[in-house]
Amino acid sequence: MTELLTWQITLPIAAGALILGYLLGSIPFGLLLTRMAGLGDIRSIGSGNIGATNVLRTGNKKIAAATLLLDALKATAAALIGLYAFGPEAGLLAGFAAFLGHLYPVWLGFKGGKGVATYIGMLLGVAPWMVLVFAVVWLSAAKISKYSSLSALLATVVVPIVLWFIHEPKIALVMAIMTVISWIKHKANIQRLLAGTESRIGQKG
Numbered sequence: 001m002t003e004l005l006t007w008q009i010t011l012p013i014a015a016g017a018l019i020l021g022y023l024l025g026s027i028p029f030g031l032l033l034t035r036m037a038g039l040g041d042i043r044s045i046g047s048g049n050i051g052a053t054n055v056l057r058t059g060n061k062k063i064a065a066a067t068l069l070l071d072a073l074k075a076t077a078a079a080l081i082g083l084y085a086f087g088p089e090a091g092l093l094a095g096f097a098a099f100l101g102h103l104y105p106v107w108l109g110f111k112g113g114k115g116v117a118t119y120i121g122m123l124l125g126v127a128p129w130m131v132l133v134f135a136v137v138w139l140s141a142a143k144i145s146k147y148s149s150l151s152a153l154l155a156t157v158v159v160p161i162v163l164w165f166i167h168e169p170k171i172a173l174v175m176a177i178m179t180v181i182s183w184i185k186h187k188a189n190i191q192r193l194l195a196g197t198e199s200r201i202g203q204k205g
Helices: 011-025 029-036 052-056 061-086 088-103 116-126 129-145 148-165 169-185 187-195
Strands: none
Touching: 011 061, 011 088, 029 052, 029 061, 052 061, 061 088, 061 116, 088 116, 088 169, 116 129, 116 148, 116 169, 129 148, 148 169, 148 187, 169 187
């Protein structure tokens, strides 16, 4: 618990890590890629979300895959830059800020994605072995429930718990905060899951 409360990072470095991470995270790859591909404004398609799931609704799987990859890697890049430039705590703050930047990009009126890809990208930067844990939970839950959103939500719960038990309290704390924010962003999905109206994996229409 003492380690959890002790952060050895100066205010200027913390501020710099947060700004760097936010700017990287706020790059709206879904919007940029769909426009460059001549697919129009992704915000006027489907849910209006700029993430890979909504990009897939354009029917262009390659653009959706590229969006997923880039949305993940922008958080990874932020975390690694912070880590190698100023230390692990700066990496955590930069990765966290990238997650926030994706969810609330200033360039789009603070209306961004839901952050699952960026959540995974953050893990890849600060605790790469945990990406496997996320994947195992997601795949297991998806096989049983056939709900992508539920699988992702469950994975985000398991990740900070595992991190805590393997004695990574700072990473666990940051990921737990990101989990709470992710659940809030998935409010509509949760409501549909409870109502039984959420789309299942592979479901048409």
